[in-house]
Amino acid sequence: MSAQSVAIDAMGGDFGPRSIVQASLACLSATPSLHLTLVGHPQLLEELIASQPAVDRSRLHVAAASEVVGMDERPSQALRGKPDSSMRVALQLLRDEQVQAVVSAGNTGALMALSRHLLKTLPGIDRPAMMAAIPTRGGYCQLLDLGANVDCSAEHLYQFAVMGSVAAQALGVERPRVALLNVGTEDIKGNQQVKLAASLLRKAQGLNYTGFIEGDGVFRGEADVVVCDGFVGNILLKSNEGLAGMFAERVQALFQSSLMARAVGALAMPLLKRLQADLAPARYNGASFLGLQGIVVKSHGAAGVEGLQCAIDRARDEIRENLPQRLHGRLAQMLL
């Protein structure tokens, strides 16, 4: 199998460079075909690498960048004010074909702005979209857009549907069922953009478009790809994160509520922990930026080591599947 080389923005994210280095080294050990370039302050990164168990340094490189994009910084500031940020340098390595993908846990808006600026979008794509997997009854589904685009036209939703379908295929779903998220499943339901997008998708050739899907249908596993604008996708994803957290907290409190409950809890907790791990956001971490001339994966800022590994694995899979090339080919046939 050929090699995959990924540049990691080693300075971004809520957990800082230590977790990023740790996750990177774990991935290197697990995947012999993987080459990583850590981008950031060279001295700091070398120290962190040295503090970890030794790895094959022929597959691990460090690239220097003197600045860091802050988590709350405006995208415009990252774009114009920081010519040597770790995020930017990582993306430049990708643009210059030194690596095949970039993974960052940093500021999402800045990552999108820099990616568009440095890599450009694929022909016909107005706006890249963010896509990630969420667990459902049947397994998981890919949801997009997750926040890159807060105002979307029908044409944007159509483009997201085409890109989501191709990406889901690349990730192993044979004939992905693509659905549009809406407030009802009848034709008359929804806002203008959604209704118009539905009429475009109904006419699309070679797309397994199954119609509207409601919020509860997503978790019933009624589709493999669920399309919505970035505002709705972001709210759905985060509110579900919040609800899952509340569940976990209440279960814990419940099993502390009496002596008897504690005894039962001691028995039940290992089982519930397994469930929690199954549904944990970290296991599904890694949002792909689709529609760029290059592979960029955003890791959740608070995903931790396991989550970051998941994001690096996603980048590796997209390299193997040559996702931008596949998207390019399909978009040429499908776009309006």
Place this chain on the structure above:
Amino acid sequence: MSAQSVAIDAMGGDFGPRSIVQASLACLSATPSLHLTLVGHPQLLEELIASQPAVDRSRLHVAAASEVVGMDERPSQALRGKPDSSMRVALQLLRDEQVQAVVSAGNTGALMALSRHLLKTLPGIDRPAMMAAIPTRGGYCQLLDLGANVDCSAEHLYQFAVMGSVAAQALGVERPRVALLNVGTEDIKGNQQVKLAASLLRKAQGLNYTGFIEGDGVFRGEADVVVCDGFVGNILLKSNEGLAGMFAERVQALFQSSLMARAVGALAMPLLKRLQADLAPARYNGASFLGLQGIVVKSHGAAGVEGLQCAIDRARDEIRENLPQRLHGRLAQMLL
């Protein structure tokens, strides 16, 4: 305490008249000040009443309506094509001051269209909103709009915030924290409507506006009233319903997965059932239509007897608090 009289659309909802009659009689028994008028086919309703334990018939009336609005019917059809529907007759009783509130588990779009047509909105309100409670870490919060308005301007969101605040106060929260649902908490985040609504709310006098809230913040209990457009609210509510259902199913499957797991499950299930009951949608059932000249509560179509009781109780509380009058007074001061 003075009496409360509520008309019940006895023909609407997924469960049909039998559950509605059953829930109505249970409410009558529980609340001595309550008077109910069941609206629908008189013979059928009398038979259903006779099949249940006897109640005080001086507080239970039947009003005749020969038609039923279908769950998938277009609102325009319900409005123009069915002059004698149970939904319409119930709302006419409210308009004619024969009752003080209407509860229906029927077609939401039709209920909103008929309510607006027959009751009219309060002065200054362009569009009524739907508001319901959802469980959070701190207790619960009121979320609006839930689907009545799929496209909202900043002014609509502002109106929802004012109405939600007044309604939450009427339902017992002293100084409700009102927040706008958004994809981030920084000022630069969000679509145009949300940013503009925020600038209007920051200037509003006498409103405890706390800024933007993200999807996960809702469940952390960061606000008492969460404002969003109906598209987003509907997706949030239904996706959370779906996720909760998936959790329940996975817990069940987990405790069936081995003999040992079954033994633990037998002990843990009663505790988990208590949790499920705490978080069950039925306990929080009943969405208030705010901004009308009259009290209308929508019960979830599939809420069952317990859920319907909850909705009837909500209508009773709104009558006691004289909610439309309070809204009217406050809107006169607050509206732009």
